[in-house]
Amino acid sequence: MTSDDFSQTVRKIEDNLARVIRGKAESIRLLIISLLSGGHTLLEDAPGTGKTTLAKSLARSIDGVFRRIQFTPDLLPADITGSSFYSPKDGTFEFREGPVFANVVLADEINRTSPRTQSALLEVMSESQVTVEGKRRHLPLPFFVVATQNPIEFHGTYPLPEAQLDRFTLRITLGYPDAASEVDVLYSQNDRHPFETLASVVSCQEVLALQEHVKSVRFDKAIAEYLVRLAEATRSEPRLRLGISPRGSLALYRTAQARARTLGRDYVLPEDVRALAVPVLAHRMMLDTKAKYSGVRLPQLVEEILEKVPVPR
């Protein structure tokens, strides 16, 4: 795959998503970066801002298997991973795959199920495999989890465990569209929802090729050191109880490569690291109790840390 092919394919996905989600180019770009870096995405915002639609649109843009899991309080781990059933026909146990056996999994309202069920996703997300009854089963590639959650509500929800938050490469906040885009949304859904006419524009093989191509982007050592200095700064920040894990550094490394490639560069710049610091790092950190109740917010804290660490020239 050449650079031109890469750009063209990415633009196709972008245009396809932009038909459905209006005025959210930056969020779409971040979602694609997450896909290209081989990670998973957590979409977080108030109800009705288009989280599920965006996730579904991305799934439909890829010509692969798409499954949706509606997370409810009574969901069990086996409902996600799958389980063995007794077959009276031949008297054996037959494994029936759960909804995670897909290329794109939409975990809708993920925080409405208990941490016990959420834990079923830990192995799935980090290793792209399921181990049931001692047998390991690989998931189809590419494997991409898009989870949505509504951070406003507290009743009937369970906060995501830190271990699971750390497995989401990016956390994207959609936000409300601007006035012009919202007017556009109204008219675009006058006859039918544009999602209904959405067609797939990229195959699974192409996505895998895109992911491989991202890995060839040059990452200068000075920028890698800058990235690690940022991670260290979060670890020594007194307002934080939990800083960035090496998994977080790795996620920032890979997503910076993906961003550089989507912007047509074959090398990473410090700007890439800085632009992705908030979506990649903020959700992985834990505030100190005092800081939490004194109004400190994690994205602002990441911005503050960015203002402290010198950038390589």
Place this chain on the structure above:
Amino acid sequence: MARTASIAVQEVESPLFRPPWPVLAAALVSFVTLGISARAFATLPFLALLMLAAWVFKTRLASGKWPIWAARAALLAIIFFSLGWQRSLFLPSYMFFDTRYVQPFGQLCAAELVIQCWKKRPAGGPLALGVLLISAIVFACGADTYEDRYIPYLAPAYFTFAGLALADLRGPRVRGLAMLLAALCIGGLVRLAMHRNRDAITMWTMKLVQRADLGEAIGLSDAPLLGSTRLAAASNIRVLRLEGDCAQMHLRALVFDTYAHGAWGPLQNQRMLEPVTPARLCFAEPGQRLRIARIVERCRYLFAPLHCVGLAPAPGSRLLWDRKFRAPIINEESGVAPYSYAVIPGLSAQHQGPLCAPLPEGERRECLALPGGPDPQYQRYPAVRELAQRIGGTLGTPLERVEEVVNYLRDHHEYSLTCEAGSGDPLANFLLDGKAAHCEYFASAAVMLLRCLDVPSRYVTGYLAHESAGPGKMVVRARDAHAWAESWIEGLGWVTVEATPPSGLPLAMQPPSFFVLAMEWFQDFWARAAAWFSGLSWGQLAGWGAAAAMACGILIGLLRKARQWLQRKRRLAATATVLYSGSDVALRALALRFEGLLRRLGAPCPAHRTWQEHIAALAGRTGSAHLDLEQAEVFLKQYNAARFGTPGDGTAAQRLQAVLGRLESVSPN
């Protein structure tokens, strides 16, 4: 503090704990303090060495946990408090913090501190903070001492190191510890300050409670009594300020000639005080004057040297004096301070001025009278007479006798602020038993011996002025109060006889500490300011108020400008070096040149921003730098490709130089 990556946090043992150097330095200062105050010159240096060894060696003792030592410290504290409490059952409550218990407790803490340095500790614990806290306790224990001469030097050192340690450590627990440390130190310092100034505090308390006469506080008494101690020696209260022709001199206040039962008379209320006109106090035309300001309140004496030519009181003063002794000279109106008058110094050390009245026959007898009679207290006086005859009975002239008596007293008696009066007459006991005593005894003894040798003498109290307060200035304090003798020499007149050994004279005292002098400077400054302010009219007040408001405005403006200048300088300093870790020297030079260009244009890029972001921000700002933004974008794009992209053929640097050259050419230098 954020923990590193692992989510399940485990208790991991830190391999080695070494306190940071400010903590170590603070601990060492606390050891020195305790070592001096507890006189533990063997144990404390040993403990300090052990602590330093813990800093040098890597071996550590078995691990213990934070709560264990906290419980241990609490136990020690309980022991300490129970000791103090038991003691307070038998003694007044001020003995609660008796140094005898504080210092052993401090030593226990010092030992605990060493143990903490030698222990293996779990990771993540507040290690250095604990050591610092214990060192604060050790220092507080060391500062609770009567040997407080070293504390003014050690306390600033300790606080500096403790502050550095706290600044160095930081973290969420530090604020709590800092408050504890500050409370401990402030408590210790207040206690120390109260201890150091206990005389002044007592005096002020007495003043508030019963408006006591300050006669004793300034070191002079209307009825001098040969007591066993001389407490006024410690007081630093300033009594007189001298300005002009200053030299060491005896400033006399009261003169006595009657001695009975260890006390000198006549008492103040038994004297016949008469008005005296300023003309009688001045024998000569005013020449060079010595200005004296009496700055202590409730004291009405005018102090003057015996051999002065004249005394010029403040205009309008109504004076009284005891004509017989020509002393005391009293200002009739009041003792309000400050009261200024002038003294015209004598032409020679023997000049017989207005304070030297000729000795009539009646007074001569009084000045030669010795205590005696049937009173059993005076049974040793024949022996005193014999002693006097042994000393100077064979000498011809009175001056020789005076000299011999002074030499005898200085050679055979030592100076001491305390004296055991013994039974009977204290003066005879002093003379015959060869005791050590203070100046009142020496002066009284000189008077008695000289009277035995037929030299009319009397007892004088006043001040010995000796402390310089700058060129041509002196200050006299309450502790300079002194007693001496005056003798009548035929053909010469009255002379001052100083019999006290040089080691006992006020001038042998340690000069006041820096803190005392600084405090006095502030007092004087405030007094001058208050006097100046009270002398202003309403118009002047309004004028000065306006001027002060303007000055404040200008000062605030200047401070703001200075702050802006400093911030700008800091920004420049932050960007003065470029974080470049690449191997291409040419690119590094280009980066420095570009950064230098931005600085020259007054828009240096902050170290935490990328050039790209900075240029984008500049582009959005109107009238910012004189920078060709398009060319700058080109430069940055090419620079980034060369710096962070795949290494090229080496021509990138040349192209970049060309672009940068264009940029520099269009920008003003």
